[in-house]
Amino acid sequence: MIRARFTRWPLAALIVVIGAPAGLRGQDQECRPFLDGPRLPLPGPDPALRTGAEILTTGCGLGLGAGIGLVPATALVRYRSAWAYDHNDGALWTGRGLSTAVAGGLGFQRNHLRIVLDPTVAFQENRSFRLAGPDLKYPYGNANIDWPQQPRLGGFWTVSVGQSVIALSAGPAELALSTENLWWGPARRYPILVGNTAPGFANLRLGTNRAVDIGIGDLDVDLLWGRLDESAQFDTVSSNDHRLFTGFFFEFRPRIMPGLSLGVAGVQHNRWDESASRFLNLYTFSFNGELEHTKGNGLLSVEAHWRLVESDADFYVEWARDDYWADIQDLLTEPDHTQAYLFGFEKVVQGATLLRVSGELVHLESSSPTFLSRGGSGRNRFYLHGQTPQGHTNQGQLLGAAIGSGSDAQYLAIDRLGSARTLGFYLERIRRDEDTYYERFASKYSFLGHDLELTVGLTGEERRGGLRVQWEAAYSRRKNRSFIGMDGVNYPPSFRETNLSFSARTFWVPSPGR
Numbered sequence: 001m002i003r004a005r006f007t008r009w010p011l012a013a014l015i016v017v018i019g020a021p022a023g024l025r026g027q028d029q030e031c032r033p034f035l036d037g038p039r040l041p042l043p044g045p046d047p048a049l050r051t052g053a054e055i056l057t058t059g060c061g062l063g064l065g066a067g068i069g070l071v072p073a074t075a076l077v078r079y080r081s082a083w084a085y086d087h088n089d090g091a092l093w094t095g096r097g098l099s100t101a102v103a104g105g106l107g108f109q110r111n112h113l114r115i116v117l118d119p120t121v122a123f124q125e126n127r128s129f130r131l132a133g134p135d136l137k138y139p140y141g142n143a144n145i146d147w148p149q150q151p152r153l154g155g156f157w158t159v160s161v162g163q164s165v166i167a168l169s170a171g172p173a174e175l176a177l178s179t180e181n182l183w184w185g186p187a188r189r190y191p192i193l194v195g196n197t198a199p200g201f202a203n204l205r206l207g208t209n210r211a212v213d214i215g216i217g218d219l220d221v222d223l224l225w226g227r228l229d230e231s232a233q234f235d236t237v238s239s240n241d242h243r244l245f246t247g248f249f250f251e252f253r254p255r256i257m258p259g260l261s262l263g264v265a266g267v268q269h270n271r272w273d274e275s276a277s278r279f280l281n282l283y284t285f286s287f288n289g290e291l292e293h294t295k296g297n298g299l300l301s302v303e304a305h306w307r308l309v310e311s312d313a314d315f316y317v318e319w320a321r322d323d324y325w326a327d328i329q330d331l332l333t334e335p336d337h338t339q340a341y342l343f344g345f346e347k348v349v350q351g352a353t354l355l356r357v358s359g360e361l362v363h364l365e366s367s368s369p370t371f372l373s374r375g376g377s378g379r380n381r382f383y384l385h386g387q388t389p390q391g392h393t394n395q396g397q398l399l400g401a402a403i404g405s406g407s408d409a410q411y412l413a414i415d416r417l418g419s420a421r422t423l424g425f426y427l428e429r430i431r432r433d434e435d436t437y438y439e440r441f442a443s444k445y446s447f448l449g450h451d452l453e454l455t456v457g458l459t460g461e462e463r464r465g466g467l468r469v470q471w472e473a474a475y476s477r478r479k480n481r482s483f484i485g486m487d488g489v490n491y492p493p494s495f496r497e498t499n500l501s502f503s504a505r506t507f508w509v510p511s512p513g514r
Contacts (some may be wrong), residue, residue: 037185051149069116071163074507082499083129084150087402088189090120090181091160091199093151095123097205103162112169120162125155134162134483136233139482140436145391145405147398150235160199167209173377174209177202182224184249184265185342186305186316188403189411190362192340192397193301193320194264201226201245202265212255222249226271231396234389242272243390244296267399269388270296297385298324299392312348317341322382323390340364340382354417357422361410362401365434381435382404406435415459424459431480441486449486449493453478471504 036229076092077100085094092101101122108115133139140146147490151462165178181196182203203226211218224247230240247267254260294501301320308314322338325331364382383392391401403409408431415424441449457474476499481485485495 018359020111021454038143041176067108067110069107069109071100071105071107071116072508074505075103076101076503076505080499080501081290082497083125083478085402085499085501086397088195090196091162092120092122093124093126093160093397093477095124095126095150096129097127097155097289099124099126104336105162105164112166114167114169116165118163118164121157121162122158122160123155124151124155124158126150126152127155128153128170130484140440144386144389145390146230146234146393146395146396147404149218150229150447151231151233151396163200169209172208172212173209174205178205179203183302185263186261186303186344187342187360187362187401188290188344188346188358189317189360190319190342190403190409191362192342192362192400193299194399195401197402198399201228201309201394203227203245207249210484216256217252217254219253220249220251223502224248228244228269228390228394228399229475230393232382233396233479239273240271240389243388244270244272246270259309261305261307262415263301263305265301265303266298266300267392269385269392293333297322297388298498313351314344314492316344320382323385326494338366338382348417356415356417357413358415359410359412361408362403363408364401364403364409365406365431403430406437407432408434413459420463422459424456426455426459427452428455430456437483441488444488445491445493447488449480449483451478451480453481453485466508467506468508469506472499472502476501 001165012497025417029261029263031199057392065205076089077484078089078092078094079098080094080096082096084093084406086092086094089101092099099122101120103120103326105116107117111120111212128150131139133149136148136150136152138149163178163180165176165180167174167178169175174315179202181200182194183196184194186189187195203224205222207222207224211220214318218290224245226245226247228243228245228273230242235447245267247265249265251261251264253264254262299320299322301318303316303318305314305316318339321335323339325337332347342362344358346356349355349357366381383398385391391405398404401407401409409429411426413424413504415422430453432453434450437450453476455474455476459470459472461470477496478499479496480493481495481497483493486493
């Protein structure tokens with residue numbers, strides 16, 4: 001009875017949001033919600049550099065006069081029947097059962113000052129499901145990553161500052177203090193370096209608020225300093241509860257090749273108590289494991305994205321590496337050490353019916369044998385590192401691709417596009433935590449023991465005036481989840497589960513000129 005009483009409140013909030021017209025925060029060429037990740041319009045500008053709340057400058061906020069506007073409300077509801085899978089939903093934790101979030105607020109824009117207050121309130125039913133290991137922590141080497149299987153037991157509410165920001169601009173330059181979720185790189189579903197699966201973290205950002213013409217092309221820049229927090233499940237050591245997160249992002253669009261964008265991004269984790277001089281290591285490109293007294297880890301990414309406007313097509317690729325390199329020789333000799341990569345495409349087919357075909361492949365598995373020449377440090381994996389015990393996480397959720405360290409995924413979708421309705425179909429394959437499997441279980445179970453999930457899903461969007469409702473229903477079949485029951489004695493593995501999931505997101509896009 002207590003559970004039922006709690007869950008009625010988020011549903012009531014959803015009904016209120018549906019009935020209350022409000023605009024939506026701007027993203028790309030139209031107003032888009034940021035809860036649940038980006039669904040890009042076609043065609044649109046390069047998605048490589050995204051932040052959450054670019055509201056009043058894009059005309060997406062609902063103006064109230066005197067520079068004040070409503071940050072349009074968004075509501076997200078998700079349901080999973082069997083196990084948790086948290087991905088691309090910011091402060092919300094998508095566990096088993098019902099998970100709901102509502103976001104909205106106020107914005108102010110005058111001259112060079114922009115202020116957005118856009119908090120998120122969420123309820124997570126968080127029903128129990130079978131776990132691997134004796135507690136909630138990540139069960140395989142929990143000293144290397146703060147990624148609990150559940151954040152706590154039972155239902156809970158969370159309130160976060162959400163996509164809020166205070167920013168000062170001078171021409172194309174901007175200095176911002178925010179808690180916005182960032183999305184760096186070309187990925188549409190599996191952002192390698194920084195996405196919005198984890199809650200946004202407090203950060204100071206210095207960069208551009210629009211592309212700068214440098215003669216040979218356009219340039220976007222971001223430099224960032226932030227604070228990451230660990231979850232309550234990780235440990236009881238108060239001295240490591242916070243970490244310094246520094247990052248940079250450069251994106252260049254050469255004039256001689258319209259539609260092409262090239263980018264490089266880097267992030268670095270350091271102890272919060274390190275001296276200020278170490279904070280600048282990232283910006284001198286000192287990805288060098290031999291730096292004396294440096295206790296941290298760095299990740300670097302390079303990407304290319306080519307939009308063929310006349311063909312209504314997109315192609316993009318990203319390569320990334322986790323772990324410092326000792327020197328240039330190390331980098332050039334073994335660039336595949338703890339590497340990750342991603343390929344993606346999107347194509348609109350014109351005809352009697354307008355179709356969009358899209359796909360994405362991401363590889364986070366440490367398939368290279370370079371660990372054989374590196375001793376203990378070679379056991380580092382993508383998102384895990386000995387010098388950063390919490391890994392590439394914030395508050396127990398992943399900063400990058402939601403499939404997690406050592407995993408691979410492929411996604412293929414076909415959407416029928418219409419002015420009032422979009423209907424789609426997708427297939428997804430995920431093989432999780434391959435590094436753990438090969439280290440602990442492969443010698444006993446051969447190809448039979450992989451943690452493999454196959455999903456088939458339907459998606460849609462209904463547009464009625466300014467009201468939009470996006471939904472997704474999916475059927476997932478998974479075997480050997482988290483290698484449960486694989487003790488090296490029982491053979492072959494036989495743990496199989498079915499997950500039914502549904503999500504709906506509703507928001508209002510004001511008509512032009514409002």
